[in-house]
Amino acid sequence: MTGTALKMAITPATPHVDRRVALGSLVGFWVFYFVLNTARMAIAQQDNQFEMMGRRTGVVLIGIVLSLLMYWVLRSLEGRSMRTLLTAAFLVSIPASIAYAFVNFAAFYLIAPTSSMMSEMAMMHAKHESVLEVITDSAVSWYFFVAAWGVLYVALSYAAKVGQAERNAAAYRAQAQAAQLRALRYQINPHFLFNTLNSLSALVLRHRTEEAERMITNLATFFRTSLTNDPAADVALSDEIDMQRLYLEIERIRFPERLSVVIDVPEELEDARVPGLILQPLIENAVKHGVAHSSRPVTITIRARAINDSVHLSVEDDADGGAFSTHGGGVGLSNVEGRLAARFDGAAHARHGLRDGGGFRVDLTMPLMRDA
Numbered sequence: 001m002t003g004t005a006l007k008m009a010i011t012p013a014t015p016h017v018d019r020r021v022a023l024g025s026l027v028g029f030w031v032f033y034f035v036l037n038t039a040r041m042a043i044a045q046q047d048n049q050f051e052m053m054g055r056r057t058g059v060v061l062i063g064i065v066l067s068l069l070m071y072w073v074l075r076s077l078e079g080r081s082m083r084t085l086l087t088a089a090f091l092v093s094i095p096a097s098i099a100y101a102f103v104n105f106a107a108f109y110l111i112a113p114t115s116s117m118m119s120e121m122a123m124m125h126a127k128h129e130s131v132l133e134v135i136t137d138s139a140v141s142w143y144f145f146v147a148a149w150g151v152l153y154v155a156l157s158y159a160a161k162v163g164q165a166e167r168n169a170a171a172y173r174a175q176a177q178a179a180q181l182r183a184l185r186y187q188i189n190p191h192f193l194f195n196t197l198n199s200l201s202a203l204v205l206r207h208r209t210e211e212a213e214r215m216i217t218n219l220a221t222f223f224r225t226s227l228t229n230d231p232a233a234d235v236a237l238s239d240e241i242d243m244q245r246l247y248l249e250i251e252r253i254r255f256p257e258r259l260s261v262v263i264d265v266p267e268e269l270e271d272a273r274v275p276g277l278i279l280q281p282l283i284e285n286a287v288k289h290g291v292a293h294s295s296r297p298v299t300i301t302i303r304a305r306a307i308n309d310s311v312h313l314s315v316e317d318d319a320d321g322g323a324f325s326t327h328g329g330g331v332g333l334s335n336v337e338g339r340l341a342a343r344f345d346g347a348a349h350a351r352h353g354l355r356d357g358g359g360f361r362v363d364l365t366m367p368l369m370r371d372a
Helices: 002-012 019-043 049-076 082-110 115-126 131-185 191-207 209-228 237-254 278-291 320-327 330-344
Strands: 234-236 261-266 274-275 299-306 310-319 349-354 360-367
Touching: 019 049, 049 082, 049 131, 082 131, 191 209, 191 237, 191 310, 191 330, 209 237, 234 237, 237 261, 237 274, 237 278, 237 299, 274 330, 278 299, 278 310, 278 360, 330 349, 330 360
Parallel strands: 261 299
Antiparallel strands: 234 274, 299 310, 310 360, 349 360
8 A cells, every 4th residue: 555545544534424324224213113103003093094104104204304404414514523413413303303293293183184183183272282382292202202313323423433543543553564564674684785796796806707697687686576575565485485595596606615505395385475585684694694604514494384373484504603693683583573573463473592413593483374
């Protein structure tokens, strides 16, 4: 992900409640009322049930329209604080409940009232209740129903903001991890480059042009691949091994009589994913502290094994005295440990120490991941 794309992912527009969730909850509220009230009227054995059901359907549709207006108002305020949004929900519920109470009264008592409705109207007159009083009492009752959906919408809006905050936090963590991995990747000690250039100069002066050309080709391929790959990306183990072969071929030209290499990687692990150049500092240290300081041939061995759900990588040399240990592991090993910690968040580790019989060994254990 590029810096611009990552910034867009972390700082998006104001999070809104998903439209389908909001509209689904709105319609669900009114369908619940319709079913509940219809069942209540049926249990009470009210007359003209089918006709009342038709009127009730019309009233509910108007209620949905009023709630849609509430939805439009609340959605336009979602960038404000939760207190502002909650206050708006309570306030906008007032005109919505009054309008619904009037529509409900008109639908059942003013437009072709049934005999039971006429009886209820007569009882209202006997109690000296005006139409305004009846509508007001009904509006108060409906206010709590309408406001309940408004509160639900505010809760959904809060959940959307929390979800967005969690996604932003995850994006920041990913950005920090990628930055850390890149920083660690670029800390790889470039001393071998200077040594290689010195060796290349010596080959040219001695007119060993064929070896010099091979070294230049390998060096160019090594740097082109290592510098163009994403420092935070994982690579196939086979690609990582190929990179180390290139590096060791360069070093073999420097130490033609003292460096031998053994690579033991099972075919079934070639597609395992590992951090790019994770072995480079270890092999570089083996050359620097083992081969370069030895007066006899030294073998560097690279192995890979699958252990349960982990991949186990080891780099070892059989140089005399374990010269690497006198450097306390060096910057290279610290770099590898830091990259493993950043990449796998504690799920990977590195161990190192002297080999029996001489030399030094580093073991890396990390989760076994493969190409999708």
